[in-house]
Amino acid sequence: MANGTWKISRRGNAHLPLIIVAALAVALILVGKAQSALFDRARASIIDWMRPALVASRAPMEALNNWVSSIGEIFVVYQENLKLKEENARLRQWRNTAVVLDDRLKRYQLLLHAVPDPALTTVVAKVIGRASQPFLQTMILDAGKSNNVKPGQAVVDARGMIGRIFLTGQRTSWVILLTDLNSRIPISITPDSAQAIMTGDNSPEPLIEALPPNAQIKPGDQVVSSGDGDILPAGLPIGVVVREGDALRVALFADPSSAQDVQILDFKRPPEHPPAASPSDLPVTAAGLPPAAAEPQMNVLPPPQLLPQIKKPAPSATPPANPPAGAQTDGPADDQ
Secondary structure (H helix, E strand, O other): HHHHHHHHHHHHHHHHHHHHHHHHHHHHHHHHHHOHHHHHHHHHHHHHHHHHHHHHHHHHHHHHHHHHHHHHHHHHHHHHHHHHHHHHHHHHHHHHOOOOEEEEEHHHHHHHHHOOOOOOOOEEEEEEEEEOOOOEEEEEOOHHHHHHHOOOEEEEHHHHHHHHEEEEOOOOEEEEEEEOOOEEEEEEEEEEEEEEEEEEEOOOEEEEEEEOOOOOOOOOEEEEEOOEEEEEOOOOOEEEEEOOOOEEEEOOOOOOOHHOOOEEEEEOOOOOOOOOOOOOOOOHOOOOOOOOOOOOOOOOOOOOOOOOOOOOOOOOOOOOOOOOOOOOOOOOOOOO
């Protein structure tokens, strides 16, 4: 009996703490439902009190993570360094080829007495702003009339053409982008040198219009400025041809949204006025050639003037009865 009583009492003592814990849990849940802000403030106070310990324990873990990530970055940087070295070697080869071809072209032009390409002067400007007026997208540069910047000049960066100057101030200028709805420039599509017009439509890829009927254009062809109209220099890189449904578009090399430093190309030539013509100039002399010695001088006659017409009296049906004396009449004379 004693052992049985001890077991029961021990079993009863073991269940008593569980009941108390359950009651406390229910009470805490009820209190938490009623006053949740109280527990939030308590939790925030505890976290604030433990913050130095958490920061101290987190610092070694951050250092270890940084060290492990730096080891991975070392391999990535090494691979990128190898790629850059290969690309640099290829660019050096292309540069040497370009220098040799440029010298050869100059020699050929000298031998053929060809008109040399006009020299381009550039102005380096920085993009100081972007606006949506007066066009949808406009770049503002920190160069203007004081730097000899004029409307119509091309704006390029290291990748390709961006747009043209359309408005200049004394120290600033505004650029209309190639993607703008108001942009129209003549282009040439290589390798067939097909001439066309690139038209902006406020999308990232401008349209190609006015293509010749027999043009064989395929995606991937290079697009450069053609130089027609003597406004833009020929050969400025613009982009590549892409197809969108039945339309052909140009994927631009340059990104106006990320451009920072640009170049303004001074290419617009001043108009050439012909010499004034004089009244004595002939077509030969007007062309700048000396007049031929045997060529007769032609007098230019004034245009004939129309004389007023004199109305004649209508002839009468019966001759006069008594002709005047001394008047001669038609017919044979009387014999004396």
